[in-house]
Amino acid sequence: MDMTLLSGLLAALIICYLAGALCALLAGDLYGRMLAAAGAVLGALATVGLGIAALSTGAPFSAIFNFLPFGGCALRIDGLSAPFLILTGLVGAASAIYGYGYSAAYEHVYSLRRLGALFNLLLLSLALQVMADNVVTFLFLWEIMSLLAYLLVLTEHREPAAIRAANWYMAISHIGFAALLAMFLLLAGGDLTAAFDTLRANAPSLPDRDLIFLLALLGFGAKAGLIPLHVWLPMAHPVAPSHVSALMSGVVIKMGVYGFCRVVLDLLGAGPPWWGGLVLAVGIASALFGVLYALMEHDLKRLLAYHSVENIGIIFIGIGAGLMFQSYGLLTLAALGFVAALYHALNHACFKGLLFLGAGSVLHATFTRNMEAMGGLIKKMPRTALAFLIGSASISALPPLNGFASEWLVFQTLLGGSHIPEPRVALMMPVAVALLALTGGLAMACFVKAFGITFLAIPRSKAAEQAHESPASMQTGMGILAVACVVLGLIPFFIVPVFGRALAGLGKLPWDTARFTLALPLDIPGAVGSMSSPLLAAGLLILLAAIPLALRLAGADRRTRLGHTWGCGRIGQTPRMQYTATAFAEPLRRVFAELYRPTQDLSIDFHPESKYFVQSIEYQSEIHPWFEKLLYQPLIGIFQKTADRVRWIQAGWLGLYLAYILFALIALLVFAGWLP
Amino acid sequence: MSAWLVEVFEALFALALAPGLVGLIRWIKARMQSRLGPPPWQPYRELRKLLHKEVVVSDNASWLFRFAPYAVSASTLAIAFLVPLIVVPRRFDMIGDLFVVVYLLLLGTFWLALAGLDPGSAFGGMGASRDVTVAALAEPSTATAIFSLALGAGSTNLGAIVVATLNDPRTVLTPGHLLAFAALFVVALAETGRLPVDNPATHLELTMIHEAMILEYSGRYLALLEWASGLKLFLFLSLLANLFFPWGIAQTMTPAALAWALAVLVLKLVILAVVLAVIETRVAKLRLFRVPELLTASFVLALLAITSSFLLR
Numbered sequence A: 001m002d003m004t005l006l007s008g009l010l011a012a013l014i015i016c017y018l019a020g021a022l023c024a025l026l027a028g029d030l031y032g033r034m035l036a037a038a039g040a041v042l043g044a045l046a047t048v049g050l051g052i053a054a055l056s057t058g059a060p061f062s063a064i065f066n067f068l069p070f071g072g073c074a075l076r077i078d079g080l081s082a083p084f085l086i087l088t089g090l091v092g093a094a095s096a097i098y099g100y101g102y103s104a105a106y107e108h109v110y111s112l113r114r115l116g117a118l119f120n121l122l123l124l125s126l127a128l129q130v131m132a133d134n135v136v137t138f139l140f141l142w143e144i145m146s147l148l149a150y151l152l153v154l155t156e157h158r159e160p161a162a163i164r165a166a167n168w169y170m171a172i173s174h175i176g177f178a179a180l181l182a183m184f185l186l187l188a189g190g191d192l193t194a195a196f197d198t199l200r201a202n203a204p205s206l207p208d209r210d211l212i213f214l215l216a217l218l219g220f221g222a223k224a225g226l227i228p229l230h231v232w233l234p235m236a237h238p239v240a241p242s243h244v245s246a247l248m249s250g251v252v253i254k255m256g257v258y259g260f261c262r263v264v265l266d267l268l269g270a271g272p273p274w275w276g277g278l279v280l281a282v283g284i285a286s287a288l289f290g291v292l293y294a295l296m297e298h299d300l301k302r303l304l305a306y307h308s309v310e311n312i313g314i315i316f317i318g319i320g321a322g323l324m325f326q327s328y329g330l331l332t333l334a335a336l337g338f339v340a341a342l343y344h345a346l347n348h349a350c351f352k353g354l355l356f357l358g359a360g361s362v363l364h365a366t367f368t369r370n371m372e373a374m375g376g377l378i379k380k381m382p383r384t385a386l387a388f389l390i391g392s393a394s395i396s397a398l399p400p401l402n403g404f405a406s407e408w409l410v411f412q413t414l415l416g417g418s419h420i421p422e423p424r425v426a427l428m429m430p431v432a433v434a435l436l437a438l439t440g441g442l443a444m445a446c447f448v449k450a451f452g453i454t455f456l457a458i459p460r461s462k463a464a465e466q467a468h469e470s471p472a473s474m475q476t477g478m479g480i481l482a483v484a485c486v487v488l489g490l491i492p493f494f495i496v497p498v499f500g501r502a503l504a505g506l507g508k509l510p511w512d513t514a515r516f517t518l519a520l521p522l523d524i525p526g527a528v529g530s531m532s533s534p535l536l537a538a539g540l541l542i543l544l545a546a547i548p549l550a551l552r553l554a555g556a557d558r559r560t561r562l563g564h565t566w567g568c569g570r571i572g573q574t575p576r577m578q579y580t581a582t583a584f585a586e587p588l589r590r591v592f593a594e595l596y597r598p599t600q601d602l603s604i605d606f607h608p609e610s611k612y613f614v615q616s617i618e619y620q621s622e623i624h625p626w627f628e629k630l631l632y633q634p635l636i637g638i639f640q641k642t643a644d645r646v647r648w649i650q651a652g653w654l655g656l657y658l659a660y661i662l663f664a665l666i667a668l669l670v671f672a673g674w675l676p
Numbered sequence B: 001m002s003a004w005l006v007e008v009f010e011a012l013f014a015l016a017l018a019p020g021l022v023g024l025i026r027w028i029k030a031r032m033q034s035r036l037g038p039p040p041w042q043p044y045r046e047l048r049k050l051l052h053k054e055v056v057v058s059d060n061a062s063w064l065f066r067f068a069p070y071a072v073s074a075s076t077l078a079i080a081f082l083v084p085l086i087v088v089p090r091r092f093d094m095i096g097d098l099f100v101v102v103y104l105l106l107l108g109t110f111w112l113a114l115a116g117l118d119p120g121s122a123f124g125g126m127g128a129s130r131d132v133t134v135a136a137l138a139e140p141s142t143a144t145a146i147f148s149l150a151l152g153a154g155s156t157n158l159g160a161i162v163v164a165t166l167n168d169p170r171t172v173l174t175p176g177h178l179l180a181f182a183a184l185f186v187v188a189l190a191e192t193g194r195l196p197v198d199n200p201a202t203h204l205e206l207t208m209i210h211e212a213m214i215l216e217y218s219g220r221y222l223a224l225l226e227w228a229s230g231l232k233l234f235l236f237l238s239l240l241a242n243l244f245f246p247w248g249i250a251q252t253m254t255p256a257a258l259a260w261a262l263a264v265l266v267l268k269l270v271i272l273a274v275v276l277a278v279i280e281t282r283v284a285k286l287r288l289f290r291v292p293e294l295l296t297a298s299f300v301l302a303l304l305a306i307t308s309s310f311l312l313r
Helices: A003-026 A027-055 A081-106 A112-129 A135-153 A162-189 A196-205 A209-224 A235-239 A242-252 A254-268 A273-295 A301-329 A330-366 A380-396 A402-419 A426-454 A472-490 A490-504 A533-554 A583-592 A626-649 A654-674 B002-032 B041-052 B064-081 B098-117 B120-154 B158-167 B169-173 B176-190 B219-246 B255-282 B288-312
Strands: A061-065 A072-076 A560-564 A599-606 A614-622 B055-058
Touching: A003 A027, A003 A112, A027 A081, A027 A112, A027 A380, A072 A081, A072 A135, A072 B002, A081 A112, A081 A242, A081 A254, A081 A330, A081 A472, A081 A490, A112 A135, A112 A254, A135 A162, A135 A242, A135 A254, A162 A209, A162 A235, A162 A254, A196 A254, A209 A254, A209 A273, A209 A301, A235 A242, A235 A301, A242 A254, A242 A301, A242 A330, A254 A301, A254 A330, A254 A583, A273 A301, A273 A583, A301 A330, A301 A402, A301 A426, A330 A380, A330 A402, A330 A472, A330 A490, A380 A402, A380 A426, A380 A472, A402 A426, A402 A472, A402 A490, A402 B098, A402 B120, A426 A583, A426 B098, A426 B288, A472 A490, A472 A533, A533 B064, A533 B219, A583 B120, A583 B288, A626 B158, A654 B169, B002 B064, B002 B219, B002 B255, B041 B219, B055 B064, B055 B120, B055 B219, B064 B098, B064 B219, B098 B120, B098 B219, B120 B158, B120 B288, B158 B169, B158 B219, B169 B176, B176 B219, B176 B288, B219 B255
Parallel strands: A560 B055
Antiparallel strands: A061 A072, A599 A614
């Protein structure tokens, strides 16, 4: 493949996104909405094309542009950026189409111009982010991306929840940015214009490699939403418009994964085993805590946001295991771990995007995110229900959909842990396997709750009763991602070798590429089992057809009569007799009570005459993530105290501020004069 | 070609014998409780009766309720093709390993739990909630037991595990193997809804798990679900029998070896049925919130199994 195609696609994606953003700003509400979506879709298609073209050439592609004042902006596509380009484009295209219909509700309420322009610019910054090839480009785009995402969270800027969420997001992403700045300063030896090639060459001889690694984990973990830096995620993702939530949960947090892979796998190279062990442990903690808190959520979008924490955890389990194997020299297994992580990142983008779009449809139809007010939507919105069902099955890792394919690979990677020579390190792997399996089981439980309470049985509120199916554009957006979930689940035999080859092209990952062969039953070196999802899917379909046929041949009675649900003799069924989401999760809440530490409030009003008669009972139970309080409350306290102390320097007088600026300048000049 | 046919035959054999196994356990239980009990072939009669009755579907239910019985039975039957019953090495190994089996089980649980919620009855919701809880909490010990088996055999493919144990019969008596067996036995009790986790013989409102989920089903749908749950029990017992004590499984395609393997399999299943019946007559049902303790114990056993394998290698 020639370079002209790649540079053509790159130019096309930049032009389309910018044109979309410009149209959104200039045109009126309806046309602006349409043109912004069109620009985003075309740009996203060019992004996917760029990713596929880069993967099919296998060769890296470089283009250097000089338009920034600080030494130039360098872009380069290689095997690591291509998968992220594909997932950005895929989710971007689907949410753009969906957004055309969804944002109609914002007309005359919030600014559509702003929303359309920011959406396009965010997609552009995401696509460029994974191509950044020097430090300054990377950091510049990183900050732009964070700011755009911040502004998008603030779309509904009159909601106090949105402001609060945006502030948290801003604070944590800047803590992350500070860590990244420090990390790159150490990595580049102070020269922020250094190209990544230079860093790659110098990295093995750096003195502070451990510190660089820790800063990278902190900085990229904050963006990805790893525990304990995830607090902004369940706040910010639900309050954004749903197609933006899909983009944020599906793609923006993946930039944390990308950045971590770029720096640790590519630039820094292999480290001691504890690096991998730490990443693995953080991944497991994120996966487990994410799903446990998701189980207790009744806000549909917050539930999905907690599941993003879980899935980011699973991705980091793959990366962590890969790093461990890499440091023990088990390179085939390491490759398997990284491929599993990349594959899961792509899959998570698809099913989480799909689920957020589905939740958006429900929100669009019922005007609430509270699951306890839903129910029976499968009859009112059958297509949304089907799409949400596919997403639920995918995220629960049920075969033969895509979540299963990548989780199976993660399991296979962890099983390779028995090859680690040190028994006490190797013993970490079965524990990881067990906790990952627990996470999978709990995710299944959670999505039975999410789908069952939202879509099945009798409507629990007037709004749910009067729900309507969403417009065609929203259905198309969901349809694209639903198809992607099914297709990605069926082709692991294709994805794994392609990703393996793409990674093998990276500088410090010198494994044998020829061993990844393309075969219908997935045949991977390092894995100890075999699985063929296309054959499995075919088998399940055959059985699904054969069973009704067999029943008919056996002469089974084919009459069906409608009746009432059995209710122990009572007449008439009301929604209040159904299980609620709270009740559904109650057994697990009791099992993990030590972890949740729910607060309970029970007040009984007795009759004044006798305490054997009760007038009213009020019971309240809430779950707050206590460790978040433990961690963040002191920090917020210190921050507020410091702010109080330095308040005296604020006088509200312009002259004083100008004087401050002058003094700061002089101080800086003196400081600069001191430096060698 | 004949190898494929034999493996398809195995699955059909499991399908045919599954209701009989359920009946046998009930019959032994009845005898141990000094009751006469229905004959072991009673489940076949029940299935025939159900197949010839009309279906009553709740007017609250959606298409999902009608589809779920097919999804549950298809996913269970798919497992029947993967479990080694009478002959190894297996062709179907390339389609799925033990993890695929575990996640196919979860697929069945997923559909059944959704179907339990669909008619909007409190019983269905209760059963669904409890069933997914038990299924989720059983996952860690299942996965750890798989890890332990894979450690011994160097593979998670079911046929390969059986072959590895057959080639090195001494592994049967290693502590790792026995501990993993104990762990998986507890999981089997929980997953197939037997005492002390769930009582398959009760319709008492507050203790039901599996029965509560299928309470709204009738006619052919109920027949499919009953058959699928019988098949699940059959497959779990076969897994326990053949993965841990694979003696008697045919390694060649000769008719004599196959017939012998079939006879040995039936014998092993009868032994396990007796064990299950004895347990079920001796043990009372656990409170739901004590079940996690049982599953944690099973997880610890599985972890000990791996630790001992690491130390002894």
